[in-house]
Amino acid sequence: MNTLSDDQILAAFRSIRCWSRSDQRAPHKPLLLLLALAQLQRKSGRSLSYCNVEPRLRQLLLEFGPRRKTQHPEHPFWRLQNDGIWIVDSRDSIRQELTSSGDATADSLRRHQANGQLTNPIHAALVERPELVNRIVTDLLDRNFPPSMHETLLDAVDFQWIYEKRRYEKRTYEKRMRDPHFREEIIRIYEHRCAVCGFDGRLGLADIGLEAAHIKWLAAGGPDASDNGIALCVLHHVLFDRGALSIDEELRLLVSKDLHGQNHVETLILAYSGLPIRKPQPGEPEPDTRYTAWHRREVFRGPSRAITL
Numbered sequence: 664m665n666t667l668s669d670d671q672i673l674a675a676f677r678s679i680r681c682w683s684r685s686d687q688r689a690p691h692k693p694l695l696l697l698l699a700l701a702q703l704q705r706k707s708g709r710s711l712s713y714c715n716v717e718p719r720l721r722q723l724l725l726e727f728g729p730r731r732k733t734q735h736p737e738h739p740f741w742r743l744q745n746d747g748i749w750i751v752d753s754r755d756s757i758r759q760e761l762t763s764s765g766d767a768t769a770d771s772l773r774r775h776q777a778n779g780q781l782t783n784p785i786h787a788a789l790v791e792r793p794e795l796v797n798r799i800v801t802d803l804l805d806r807n808f809p810p811s812m813h814e815t816l817l818d819a820v821d822f823q824w825i826y827e828k829r830r831y832e833k834r835t836y837e838k839r840m841r842d843p844h845f846r847e848e849i850i851r852i853y854e855h856r857c858a859v860c861g862f863d864g865r866l867g868l869a870d871i872g873l874e875a876a877h878i879k880w881l882a883a884g885g886p887d888a889s890d891n892g893i894a895l896c897v898l899h900h901v902l903f904d905r906g907a908l909s910i911d912e913e914l915r916l917l918v919s920k921d922l923h924g925q926n927h928v929e930t931l932i933l934a935y936s937g938l939p940i941r942k943p944q945p946g947e948p949e950p951d952t953r954y955t956a957w958h959r960r961e962v963f964r965g966p967s968r969a970i971t972l
C-alpha cells in the first residue's frame with residue numbers, strides 16, 4: 664500500500680462534497696468526521712457503530728447545524744463513502760434496501776448494525792502521523808464554522824489537542840493577522856461599541872471584549888465587507904454565532920425563544936429583544952439584508968420571542 668502524503672490526505676478531506684442548495688449550510692459530513700477523528704485521537708477504536716453515533720450526530724446537528732424540521736444523521740454516514748475516505752461494512756446487505764435516491768435509511772443501518780470507518784490508507788497515515796489529525800480538524804472547523812464556535816464544538820465531540828498544540832495556536836494567530844482590516848473597519852464604523860448593548864470597555868488605550876462578527880460566516884462564503892460585519896461584545900458575539908440572536912429586516916434584535924436562564928439573562932439579553940441595533944456611523948453601510956436573511960435562515964434558532972414594541 665502506498666503511503667499517502669500529508670498534502671494528499673488534506674486534499675482528500677478538503678474535497679468532500681457537502682450537499683448544497685441556495686446557500687444552505689450542510690455540516691453533516693464535517694460533524695461526522697469530527698466525531699471519527701476525535702475517537703481516533705483518543706485511541707478509542709477505529710470504527711463507529713451507526714447505532715452509537717446516530718444520537719450523538721443528531722444532537723450535534725441540533726446544536727451546531729442549521730434549524731431543520733428533521734435531522735438525518737444517516738445521510739453523512741452513508742454518503743461519505745462517495746468521497747473516497749470512508750467505508751461502511753455490511754454494504755452489500757444495505758445496498759439491497761437503498762431508497763430511490765441511493766441512500767441507506769436509518770432503519771437499514773441500524774438493523775444491519777453498520778459500522779463506518781476511515782479507509783485503510785487514510786487510517787494508516789493518521790496513525791503513523793497523528794499530528795495530521797490536528798491539521799485536518801482545524802481545516803474542517805475553518806471551512807464550516809465561525810471561530811467563536813470552535814472550542815465549544817471540540818468539547819462537544821470530546822476532541823483533545825494532544826499533539827503539537829503550539830502549531831494550532833500559531834496557525835490561528837497567523838489567520839487572525841491575515842485580515843486586520845475587517846476588524847478595524849467594523850469596530851471603527853460602529854464607534855467602538857457593541858451594536859446590541861453599547862459595551863465599550865477599554866483596557867488602557869485598547870478596546871477589550873469587543874469583536875467584529877461576520878453576519879454571513881466566512882466559512883459559508885460571507886465576505887470581509889463592511890455590510891457583512893457588526894461590532895459585538897464577546898457575549899453577544901457568541902450568542903449571535905450560535906443562533907441565540909439574529910437581526911430582522913428592520914435591523915431589530917431577535918432573541919430565540921429557546922434562550923433562557925436565570926441570572927442576568929433578562930438584563931444582558933432579553934432587555935434588547937426587539938430593539939433596533941446601533942447603526943454604524945452615517946454614510947457607512949448598514950448590514951445587508953442578503954446576509955441578515957442568511958443568518959436568520961441558517962444560524963438563528965428561531966422562532967424569535969415576540970417583539971412587543
Ligand SMILES: [Zn+2]
Pocket residue numbers: 857858859860861862895896897898899
Ligand atoms: Zn454586547
